[in-house]
Amino acid sequence: MSGLKLFNTKGGVTEVTPRLADVEADVQDLIEAHMETMLGVRFLASEYVIDCADGGRIDSLGIDENNAPVIVEFKRGTDAGVIHQGLYYMSWLMAHKDAFRNLVRDRLGAPAASQILWSAPRLICVAGDFTRYDAHAVREHRRSIDLVRYRYFGNEHIGLETVASVTGQSAVTRRTRRRAAALPSARRQGGAMSELAEAVDEVLLGLGDGVTRVQRKQYAAYQRLRNFACVCPPQQTKLLVYLKADPKEVDLIPGFTRDMTGLGHHGTGDLEVQLRTEWNLERAQDLFRLSYAAA
Structure with missing residues (x-):
């Protein structure tokens, strides 16, 4: 858990006790309503049902400032399965690019849909906390993953803290680096x-x-x-x-x-x-x- 302490200095010094959301949907609704400000991601869809044999429902879909696809998964507290769940959805996304491209076209227009950065899809996991094993696990995957811890402070403030952030290497990136290394x-x-x-x-x-x-x-x-x-x-x-x-x-x-x-x-x-x-x-x-x- 984060060691950050917040104090109210009006009329003395009083510690503002951090707390989790009452329900997971509270965090999801707040961030989806202000996703570009809070995460730098343009919001596209909530509770997106995926079309595959095992099924599933992606909490949030978006596209970031560099036009990379973004999956956002939310958990109220600590959940060891959030990373694996997000990676499962990311695999679906990369196998169904047309579905995401159509979603971007419907929400943001054809120019945005034509500029999607498929080489750098991202997974953002927002949760009450993560374990040290979670932070280690993201470094073992060849995907771009951000672990973000949230905390409410009183009734008017929410804090977001990046616990771990890893940029994956796509096959395109690796080929580009090999070509660059071969140049005189x-x-x-x-x-x-x-x-x-x-x-x-x-x-x-x-x-x-x-x-x-x-x-x-x-x-x-x-x-x-x-x-x-x-x-x-x-x-x-x-x-x-x-x-x-x-x-x-x-x-x-x-x-x-x-x-x-x-x-x-x-x-x-x-x-x-x-x-x-x-x-x-x-x-x-x-x-x-x-x-x-x-x-």
């Missing part, structure tokens, strides 16, 4: 900007244990539950990083940071950071941490 060294490196991109990757992945990277054609997304940074492929003289940090809370510097609110670009986030040198990367690290904390 000079062609792979691509000069100073590629070296800078490698340094950015190391910094972003090092911000916390729960950071995962999802590769899309136009950008690489770094996420906890939600994206906090998107890095575009290196240009000749600069590397563009988009962050979830609020541009209004940042002192914008021409040539280094820019407010992209309402302006189209690849990836997610309204704060653009332009990196040209290692010194720029050093300056940007506080912004990276700010965005990580907001995700």
Whole structure:
């Protein structure tokens, strides 16, 4: 169980005792109603009945900021079967892509349905708690799995804590890495900007244990539950990083940071950071941490 303690400081200091939901549906209904804010996932369907011999009912279906399919399973308390249940549903999903594609088309339109990231499906398990065996188990599967612990605090607050987060490696990803490894060294490196991109990757992945990277054609997304940074492929003289940090809370510097609110670009986030040198990367690290904390 989490060691987090919450205190009310009005009129002294009083501990707010954490509690579980009265029934599982309370957590599910709340998160489904605010799924994009709480999990970074666009909600598609609830209690989705799957069409197979053994049957089943997926608690929630969604699609994340990178257009990856997402299955969300809820448990009121601790349930050793939640991961296996979710993996069973994920296997069904990958074998019935047309059903999910049609659901996305009906809810979000044809453009979204045509851009589904099938190489990175995700399972998010939301439960009152997990055991150490659960955290170990997710690392043994070649799937992207997030274990999220919830707690209510009083009547007005709910906390979500990522217990474990693992990015699976699809066959496509493994083939891509093998092809990249086979390229001549000079062609792979691509000069100073590629070296800078490698340094950015190391910094972003090092911000916390729960950071995962999802590769899309136009950008690489770094996420906890939600994206906090998107890095575009290196240009000749600069590397563009988009962050979830609020541009209004940042002192914008021409040539280094820019407010992209309402302006189209690849990836997610309204704060653009332009990196040209290692010194720029050093300056940007506080912004990276700010965005990580907001995700």
